[in-house]
Amino acid sequence: MKKTIKALKFPIVFLLIALSFIACDKEFSVIESGVLGKGNANFLTDSMEVPITAYNKKLNTLQINNLSSNLLGFFDDPEFGQTTASIVTQVTPTSFNPTFGVDPVIDSVVLSIPYFSKIIGSNTDGNTYSIKDSLYGDADAGIKLSIYHNNYFLRSFNPNSTNSPQNYFSNGGNNGVGPTDNSAFTENNTINFDDHKGILLQNITFKPSAEAIKTSIGEGSDKVTVLSVPALRTFLDDTEDTKNFWKTTFIDIEGRPELSNPSNFYDYFRGLYLKAEAIGGKGNMILLDINSTNANITIHYSKGEENSRTQDVYTLNFRGGNKVNTFINNYTTTFTDGNPNLGDETLYLKGAEGSMAVVDLFGNEDVDDDKIPDALEDFIDEFRIPDPDDESGYLKDNTTGNFVLKKLINEAQLIIYEDQSLTISSQDEDYHKYDRIYAYDITNNSIIADYEADLTENTQSPFSSRIFHLGQRDTDKKYKIRLTQHLNNILLRGSTNTKIGLVLSTNVNYINNAEILNSDDDVTAIPAAAILSPRGTILHGSAGSVVPAEKRMKLQVFFTDPEGN
Known part of the structure; x- marks a missing residue:
């Protein structure tokens, strides 16, 4: 039998010294074994x-739907080159069959998706945070972020396979689509999400910040400031067209089947497309906690008679719906x-x-x-005890059925x-x-x-x-x-x-x-x-x-x- 390396044998004193160093380094373990020893035989380490x-x-063609979190932005890896990550996602109402009240008017529509952060201290305003564990690239560089209404239906089940989920797969090489388009494969199709863009809801330069989000609630003496974790936060109603979009899409169809259950809703409102692009060949990438309970779109609106109006919200969560994290790669390494x-x-x-x-x-x-x-055969021969009477060729323990070993792996x-x-x-x-x-x-x-x-x-x-x-x-x-x-x-x-x-x-x-x-x-x-x-x-x-x-x-x-x- 051929051994693959020369054995190193130590006197027992050196063995004890070596084991003490290994133990300090947390690199030594003794595991279950069926070693067969002989009386007071010496134990040597080899x-x-x-x-x-x-x-x-x-x-390539990796499953990119329903991940635990999602990447958004642009990252230039010094070894391998550039990757741009975008997100197509459904949203789910916190409640169905909403009643918006008398004469509802939208006040604002706020998108908020936290990124992963951890508390590193506190000051007079509250906690301070670090986002370095979820940020890739230059923290001071921004990306162009375009947020669209998505018109492509992300189905949950594969029509070609009974009771199987529909998975979506990466097309980082942009095969069959434009060089800046975000796309994905299914088993039978190539989906170009840029061909299914709806109304542009926001176009901003986005720079991830470790600052806590400050939100004012109430008016006058009742006004308070609430702090929440760092997040991608932006308004989706800063033009008349976008404000009207949210009104006609939700407020104006109160009582209709589209808002009555998840199946109808997903087919009616197919979610958002968050498209990231570099600015001048630079940018950064952030890992979004999109499944957080704090990841949502909040439609703030007022309602009621002229002299007795109140404020309310209609909230759409990112939890529960389908999500696809697309990639566009421009690698320098093949x-x-x-x-x-x-x-x-x-x-x-x-x-x-x-x-x-x-x-x-x-x-x-x-x-x-x-x-x-x-x-492998040589390795097994090195450690097991032969037994020509057993069909395996090696000795077994009658109690456990395990093979009996003549040497112990430490x-x-x-x-x-x-x-x-x-x-x-x-x-x-x-x-x-x-x-x-x-x-x-x-x-x-x-x-x-x-x-x-x-x-x-x-x-x-x-x-x-x-x-x-x-x-x-x-x-x-x-x-x-x-x-x-x-x-x-x-x-x-x-x-x-x-x-x-x-x-x-x-x-x-x-x-x-x-x-x-x-x-x-x-x-x-x-x-x-x-x-x-x-x-x-x-x-x-x-x-x-x-x-x-x-x-x-x-x-x-x-x-x-x-x-x-």
Whole structure:
């Protein structure tokens, strides 16, 4: 049997010292095991490097509807180029069959969509906020934001498939539409939302601000100022045409079926189209919390007889309706599918609609070549105890049914380095500081066992969440993805060796998937969080003589040998 790396053996005193350092670094774990020891045998720590093949996977036609949040704006990634994100969305009334009263007159129509922010302090006015976690690009740069009434019906169900939802897919390359048009694919059609624009409701230069929103309520001595979280907030009634639009669209049809239930309403009022464009080739992008309870359109109106008029509101929420986050890409890097047999020297992780990496643990076992050893088989032989009487060829525990192991895996680390030679943004030490690499099971489109076993979940700060499995980027520009439990399941339970997908994520707590339209290979979906992470990074792959051996992606396994072999 062929081993893939030379074993390193330490006297016990050095082992204890090493373990103390590892424990301090939160990098050592002991997991469930069926190790068979022999009396008072010495326990020696060894390590081995397991063969892997890592290659690029180009991403396009990604599911872009009903994401947990939405990107809006323009972002110029220093490594990969430009992405512009716009939104087409339905809205839902807070109540149906409204009664607007006697002689209703619209006073104002206000759009408000919060972006993600966190409280960093307070002053005499109230809380102060930071939006840096949801802002991409130059905070002082603005975008051109045009808000239209949308005339395209976003249906909920796929007419070609019984009880299946209708999904919409990205067309970032603008195939079949104009270079500045926002579009999407379905299974059978290309939708150009610019062909379905209704009345222009607002045209502004939008700059995301961390300032709290101040709203005045009441009049005279009863007037108070209410503070709310930072948001995209603008009026949609600043012309006679737009004010008349809201009146004729809602106020004037009181009592009609269009306002009686969700189905009728969605077909009647098909929502908004928020179109973002760069200004002079510059701008920024913000992540909107569009599913927030505070994301809405509020129609303020007065009603009643001349001497006894009162004020009221009719509110349309963004929660519940369908939403499509479109992308227009103008990349300087051409993404291509990599070499699944030999792997790639350089790996590109790019969000929105870009690229990911696929890691084939133990190399490509599907290659029919006698010169390529079966690394998985060798790995299993290294850890399991043979049993010629069992049909599997290995000894099993009669109680659990698990395979009995002769060696214990203490830790398995997928070690990944950034490619500093190709990273323009490496000149800024903080640019990639908060990047997280998310790993997932490609075969089952699910989290990896180590994710589930990681108890460091942090719902308040995704950057500090799941840090044991999905390690944070360190000062050496290195990542460690721990796959200890994943390998343990293969050895103990005979679990299938699945390929691992790597994407860039700004929220490792968000584990929903986004489908890929008509995928013809192993990758049929990706974590939706990758779509909402417009930035990218460049990594060293597993192949090539140009990459120094110590910088190549590798799977390193640390184990204990009870027999000291």
